[in-house]
Amino acid sequence: MEISNGVDERLLRPYDPKNTEDRIYKLWEDSGFFNPDICVEKGIAKADAPYFSIVLPPPNATGVLHLGHVLEDSMQDTMIRYNRMLGKRTLWLPGTDHAAIATDSKVSKILEKEGLKKRDIGREKFLERVDEFVADSRKTIVTQLRKIGASLDWSREAFTLDKARNLAVRTTFKKMYDDGLIYRGHRIVNWDPKGQTVISDDEIVYVEQKNKFYTFKYGPFEIATARPETKFGDKYVVMHPDDKRYAKYTHGQKIQLEWINGPIEATVIKDDMIDMEFGTGVMTITPWHSHEDFALAEKYKLDKEQIIDKYGKLLPVAQEFAGMKILDAREKIVEKLKAKGLLVSIDENYINRVATAERSGGIIEPQIMLQWFVDVNKKIPDRDNKSLKELMLEPVRNKDIKILPDHFEKVYFNWIENLRDWCISRQIWYGHRIPVWYKENETYCGIEAPNGEGWTQDEDTLDTWFSSGLWTFSTLGWPDISAKDLKNFHPTSVINPGYEILFFWVARMILMSQYLIGEIPFETVYLHGMLRDAKGQKFSKSQGNGIDPIEIINEYGADALRMSMIVGIGPGADGKFDLGKVKAYKNFANKIWNITRYVLSIKREGGLKKELVDEWNTMAKDITFDMDNFRFYLAAEKLYAYIWHRFADEIIEESKGKDGYGETLYYILENSIKLLHPFMPFVTEEIWSILPDHKNFLMVEKWPLKGAHDKSNV
């Protein structure tokens, strides 16, 4: 069909994303093509076509999306759109995360501003308030995802704390409990006095701090400490068995000495955990408030005594200091020791790392507490007597799961090797409540509450990552193991989180999936880096330096923002947000727009120029190869260079004034926007709608290369 000079009136003005994107997203959504079942129904994908699935890393329901999310979502949408165009049954499943501690503390803060206290309004009322907050936040997030152009199947939207996911959690807990993988016990844990909850090792952030480092006389020894306030109960003095300086003291020897509140009897312990080079080579231990001291106390069956309560105040063992906050007491204790002539020296410039809680910022006080744990070392009969650790290690070691960039595999192995039992109970209200009930001396663990009177449920909730670990299959119908989605879309093809949650999340998903369904959760882990602001600072909710992606989109368009997030940012690489880059890709959108205007304005004639078509094919093959190997950052850049600097600057320019190029130019344009669609979906879809004879959406067109991608699930 011949094209007339009557060009679509939309083309008469520069491309305007603001008046295009929302309209197009609505058309896509109304078409139902985000849903793979509908694609099959309407013949877009064959019922027996290979599948491609990604579950969206669920954004925290604490707030709004920032540019870091856009980076992640642009990447995933690009993969999803590419695979959909390959004709696969393609599912991208959306959801949000209840983010237990983060949300709990956020809502607590909001209440405080209203002059309300969490404990005063009670558990039920508090949870109502959280639900309201989360519903609001979810709305914002969902709107933002649509703005970005994310082709998510909204009919399958999930929440980590909805009914279906809660059933999955209870089912999991019960199974682990019955298998002896979950146990309750007194162990030393990381207590956050500010957040009033236990947290896992992974939720600790170490902060370097300059502290005073004191050396005291302790009988015939000198001991050093940064924390004199823990020393009230210290009655074991530890040294290295090979240390010649202390050779005359023997293991188990009792020594009488004067200490903070009077004379005590100390026992000598000899153990090679001591570093002879550090300090005086002698230390006392506080097993109740130190992981290492606890381990030593367990080894020699030593007494353990609590010194500090859960509010960070000294207990009666401190006598005259009892009831004081530890930081207030510290100086006073030092003064007392000094008065008694026991202070040897103070090093003012001692730098150590202080453990703080990631969410509340509180300084962690190790405590021995009754908590719930997941045993990572116990052999599981159902799983060839492998432990959870081994189940996490194996698929990565065997390359059943590929981690990109691959150097993160080493980091992953290293983490697992040092892994301790996972503390899963939290003393907060918001979250999945532990499905265990007590009655006098009885304990009941079940998916549902026990029958009969007098049972009370455990007050604690679960670590948020416990439910996140189930995400790849709890969203697909599990625990119903015959669920269609589970059969159709699991293991998922790719997971695309930031490297900072490799341990928190990726490892836990592998653990849960391997243990519960005996399957890997995903084939490829494509880790992305961190996006920082122009100064190199992290974008973070707490620092409030987040740029609202919607503002950028309103000014430059989602396509431009997406391209800026993909081009040149390799797997695992951090990037700085660069507005100039966004502008450049906005110009690119307009460039293609104008190319379209020009191509449609000339006569479509002359047949296809073989040389130019061959050249295009070579380029397309190269790009397809990059796409299949997760090199989207290269594919996008090459496409940009071809379209602008080869097609527009050279091919079109050289064709001017010559006859017979119309058909070839049209061919290149039509096929190039297919290649570009996964990256810049809006402008390409809009152009597609202007090109003649196109009934269906570009979104569901076939990728214009045959035979270049035989691998079904790369």
Next chain:
RNA sequence: GCGCGGUUAGCUCAGUUGGUAGAGCAACUCUUUUACACAGAGAAGGUCGUAGGUUCAAGUCCUACACCGCGCACCA
């Protein structure tokens, strides 16, 4: 202490299996010629952290070192 990553144009960063360096922005010259000034043409800008090595050939592989960043462990 163990491990990992980075060091490429003024700035921010790419560079797939080794074949004499690329993008965006900024800066320079020219051009408002009917696809596009959200543009075009042209020019400029890098001894690819340092020092060695392998190779016909190294930004790309190997070794050592320096600086920056990160993870893990220790931190009495």
